[in-house]
Amino acid sequence: MSRFQNKQELFSFGVFGEEVRKKLCPLRASIDILEGEYFFLCYLESRQEHFQEEAYTINWYKETAGKQQLIKETRRIVSQMNFLEFWPAELSDSGNYSVIHSNGKQNVTIQKWTLNVLERNKSSCFNENHLTTEIKSAGVGHSLKCNDLSVYENDSIAWYKDCKNYEHETERELNFRSLTVQNSGIYTCKILINHEGTIYHSTNTIKLVVEEDAPEAFTLEIVGHHEEIETEIGKEEILNCTGFLGNYMKEDASLYWLINQTFPEQCTGIPENEPSICEEELKKLQLGKKFYITRLLRIKKVRDEDMHHNFTCMLQADESTRIKIVKLKKGKTQDLPVHIFTTGMVLALLFPFVAVALVFVFVIFRVDFILFYRSICRRDDTAGDGKEYDAFVSYLKDCVSPIEEEREFALKILPMILEENFGYKLCIFERDVFAGGAFVDDIHSFIDKSRRLIIILSQNYVSDRAIYELESGLHKALVERKTKIILIEYMPISDYNFLPESLSLLPSKRVVKWKKDKSLPVNSRFWKNLRYLMPAKPIKIKTREHYNNLDLGSEAAQPWNEGCGFNAIV
Known part of the structure; x- marks a missing residue:
């Protein structure tokens, strides 16, 4: 009796405990092995009992030129039941594998793998990419x-x-x-x-x-908890799963999605050939000294059956596994109701020219329409969320070559318009935080208490403290998904290299550009775009007659804190 058959019998008849069987056949989407070595793929049959009362066959397939080809058993490659063995693996074995159960009427894909056979290092006993x-x-x-x-x-x-x-x-x-x-x-x-x-x-x-003094131990956690996402039939949804690895990148860490214990297809990047549900490539992120891996699951159009699926994100490393389950549920319509768009489509079919004109007007004045809709419905996104501030304001605080106009904008103009005219409550470090606190704790605390993080960018946004506020905000926006970021480009910036690379992951539509005198009036496009990005809130107007005629050079316009930001407070 061959070694394979012995293992098969032991596996099938339960001689191995459940934990041993899981170690033998871990649920992995991608596997790296070395050429010239023995290796096997296997799966836990107990997880996929589709034909409990019927006879069925098990076939192994490899994807070749975009088509699945049945693997024929040879002396080197042996397939039987739960196992596919390589005696040994060769470079040509790299590719996508799957195992399918069939009862003659129905084929069920049990599991898929991507196998990467790495070239052996001729001058060493190991490969740097396989440790x-x-x-x-x-x-x-x-x-x-x-x-x-x-x-x-x-x-x-x-x-x-x-x-x-x-x-x-x-x-x-x-x-x-x-x-x-x-x-x-x-x-x-x-x-x-x-x-x-x-x-x-x-x-x-x-x-x-x-x-001697090792850094923080390796951490393996999925950011966030099990959650339900409100959505609608026909809407596109992008599910994000992020794994936290601690202070160093674990090379063998894997992160992938399952849909009811089945692997989704990989996204192709070609819209017309994209599957209805597909998984993006794994991405690695570094925010400060912390390392993360993240993967997106794209749902092209939500179907009714998707509301009953479990979308499971699995994070694995060092024989440890963490999971996060996401479910979809029908939610309430926000901002513009769907029936408005449906009516617009009907009008477009009946009255093409009128429809085109309406669409053009809507695109141009979209922000105005949404602000008007919020005002009429008196929407309030701030009620009951436990936040104290509507936005935390971060701006240049460097004593070297200070720009008075920029400080004036952050300390006077921005709060004057948003607070006194539109009822928002801002947290400005220099104005609202008492001296003597711990800087790092204060920054985290006040960003946590805020619904938005407003960052005023210019060529001089380079101080250590400003960059720290930016990285803290990016962490909460990209990873924790607690705080949304609004970027105000106060002065034109030609080079963004001094900013964190993860800033490029933010949507470009969250950038608002200040155009000096043109942006100053309270009804300018700048303030409308800024209000659109702020949380919806009923307006509480306090009358002031000089919003449209602010004197930027007057003594009354000087900041409340005459020091240089961080140096003056701490």
Whole structure:
């Protein structure tokens, strides 16, 4: 009896515990392996019992030239039930694999994988792209574990450190009672497997870093909790899942979506060929010293059956798994009701020229229409959300070459218009925060209390504190999804290289440009666009006659705080 059959019997008849079977067949969308090594794909059949009362066949497929081709068993590639084995894997094995159950009438795709076969490093015993990193503190006990590609005790095991035989260790775990800095190195576990008279091997490489004062331990968390998203039939939805990895990027961390335990298709980037539901490529983010990975799930048009699906995001690393479940539910229409657009479409069919004119007018005056709609309905997005401020204002606070007009705009003009004329409540650090507090805690606290973060950008927006406020806001906007950012381009900016790269992920429609005298009147396009981006709130007007004739150079227009921002307060 072959080794494969032994494993199949043990697997099928439950000799392995559930945890062991999960380690043998982890739910992974993408897998990296080395050429010339033994490897197998497998799945947990108990998760997918589609034909419990009927006979069915199991077939393995590989995608070739965009088409699925049935894998024919050879001496090197063996397929049977839950397993597909490679004796050994070759570079040409890279590609997309799937396993399908069929009862003759219906085909059900059980699971999909993307297999990447990496080229072996001819001058080393490992490949830099095929190792995991573990950072530990000196003085603690630790174990390095070999992989689970072999399940038999008689398989030979050898350990290597930096490609040299390590103390003749032959156990599956390499134990350290008390780590020292000298234990740092690259450890490779090599399993020798005897199959039909030929010796094959499989390796697992771990980079161990031992530090006297190790940084914060590796963290594996999904940002946010299980949630329900209000939507409507026919609407496009983009689901975001972000994994937090702590202070360093874990190379073997994976993040992917499942739809009722089934992998979605990959987005093609070609709109006409895009699947109705598809998964974007994995993206890596670094905000300050924190590392994240994120992946989007695009739903082209929400269907009624989508309201009953579980959209599950799975984050995996170091044999740990975190999940987040997102569900869709029918919600209320916001801003403009759908029937207005439906009526517009009917008019477009009956009266083409009138419809084109209406669409043109709506595009030009869209912001005016929405502000009018909010005013008529007296919408209030601020009620009951627990926030204290409508917006936190961040602007240049550098004593080196200060620009008085910019400080004047932030400390006088902006609050005068938004607070006194439209009833908003702003948090301006120099005006509203008492001296003596902890700067970092204050920034986080006041941004948390605010519904928006208004950032006044100019060529001089370079102070450490201003950049910190920007990164804090980006973290809450892109990752925590708690605070929306509004960028005011106070002066034309030709080079954005000094700003965080993640700023490019913000929608361009959230940028408002200040055009000096042209933007000053309270009914200018600048203030309308700014109010559109602010949360809807019933207007509480306090009459002032000089909004349209502000004197930027008068003494009355001087900021309340005469110091240089951070230096004057802290």
